[in-house]
Amino acid sequence: MSTDAATQSRIVRVLVAGQVLAGLGQGATLAIGAVIANEIAGEAFSGAAATSSTLGAAIAAIPLARLAQRFGRRPALALGAATAAGGSILTVVATGLVFFPLLVVGFAMLGVGTAVGLQARFAATDVAAPARRGRDLSLVVWSTTIGAVVGPNLFGPGVAIQDALGLPEHTGSFVIAIAAQVTAALLYLSALRPDPLRLARGRAVLPAPTAVAGIVRGRSALVFAIGSIAISHAVMVSVMSMTPVHLTHQGASLTIIGFTISLHVAGMFGLAPAFGWASDRWGRLPVILGGQALLGTAVFVIGVGAQNTLFVTVALVLLGLGWSAATVAGSALVSDLVTGATRLRVQGRTDTIMSLAGAIGGGAAGPVLSIVGYSGLAWVAGVLVLAVLAAASIIRPRVPRYL
Template structure:
């Protein structure tokens, strides 16, 4: 039996069996928060590019939705990580989703005023919700045993599927809400997002007691692995892990963000666009437990390479099948699967390499770099789409896939990476 001296954990005495029970409860709470947060993000994700293009009056600026959303996620990643370091995951996650809910309200106001600058602010605040979802996956590893770290992380990621797939299909109900309250077109989904995000904040505030991060500070060594507390090991491997996460995110964001614009310009209805994005999001999350299991069993780097292979097939499908909405949808599903394999395994590798007080700091930096890469990808995608078209965008994204494969090969040749 071990006495815990950390304040704010809600428990005076903690034993190893207690940690396992708390971990199971923590994962369940994070799952519920991910479902609600997924509804909030999914109900606004695919309509954002269309709304931006309508208000700006330029297709080239349609990438502003993804760009500002990812910039918002990037800007909030380290502040949320620092808040978690000081006060725990509970206030950090709750604060983030409340800020995201405010972004939905700002976006509605921007549409009513036809104000593009205000719309950008709304998208940036909405991006904080993405940062919360990303931090949630790391929260699942705070007190997880090393052999189950990939599994627990991937389970939390998987349950985002429910909300994220349901969200884009709420366009119809959202537009009914907008019509009933005489709101601007395309804004009803943001009302749904507000409700889901406020509910998620309540779940985190009530459910994450005791706080997993605060407990992890005094966790026994078998729950933290063999690395020294508060240390980072394998800096080369860590750079590769963060780089692979960031580049994979840039590939996904750049192609996904431009797909609604591409499809709408080819006469596809918003309902079909919503279905396409839903299936893409299902690809991002639905098989994450499988990739978590592969990551634990076959190794982190091998699973990252599986993700890059899926990316390669995806980009080829959308490039050659750009005129066929069915092939575009298939390509988007494969794009989501590639992102899932790469992100789940890369995140597990980051969690392997940083422990104790260093963990939240490194995780915050990982999410910052990941979202900055997505912001650059989203910003460039609109101009690339206008310049060389949808297929050209896919081939350009393929360059990043080659860089990740080259990095993995170099690291494996230079020195073995941690499993």
């Protein structure tokens, strides 16, 4: 193994370990956040957990990118993880006080952890070989699976922790998140050496020949890449964030809800390396479009089977898979298309737009659920999927027709 390859391997291993911890923290609090918001503020505000979290990620993305530009990836990732730990603490306090505005702030700070994960996937591409850029990025995305799948199933231990510490109901999982997020911050500070962004400065960014095949490169391709990531994220967040509330109304237990979210998260991250490999091998666009097909199938299944828990569970897995394909291939395409000093800035803007789209989707999901129900929410999300499919024609080469 060459020196560059060995260094990249070490960087990816550290990023993977950090994402395992981050995933544990996020997974332990993801589903329960909607339940807490619903109990404190009512159904119309039950999407506040996802909305505030994604908004927090959006607000943090560009400042974290600027911090990384100036000082490197290491301090930026560590600060983001520490901020997420502070959000977990604030959420526990707000729940105990039954004070919704403070709860919203806590969820927003938790969202900074999401911004860290988004930046980490781009960090994996800083010095990656062009032919492996999609796979290295996807390995970091995939690594969230371990913690995120285990996290929602820690409700039982969370209850034991909250009872032992005398904490408010549903907050024990946040104690687990605090420990995971603090550990991730310490890991980034101590082990992410050499800093990948510092190594990348002055190096040319070249896409793999097959990665952008069938795409007209230019501003329209970059806009499409960022837009497909953002819209796919909005679809996923809007449907996923209302699933715990819908299942609660259906009489499902927290165990069932946690299991359903675990399968959804497994879909989000479990096959990410396969999507990364496919995007390196066959190109970014086919994988992005495949992701839209999976998202479309998911919302269709919910649209016709919202009252069936099995249908909802299957749809949530498909929803996760579609998000994974679109996010991995779309993020790799952004990294392919942007070079030079603007690269980090565009990556930060991509994460901001993605998170804002998720915040809008999560914020709108609660009122839409109240008006048209869970099935109606799915059909509305389906319109967004169709928009991405229609937009794909913009970046395809135009082949002349001959009579």
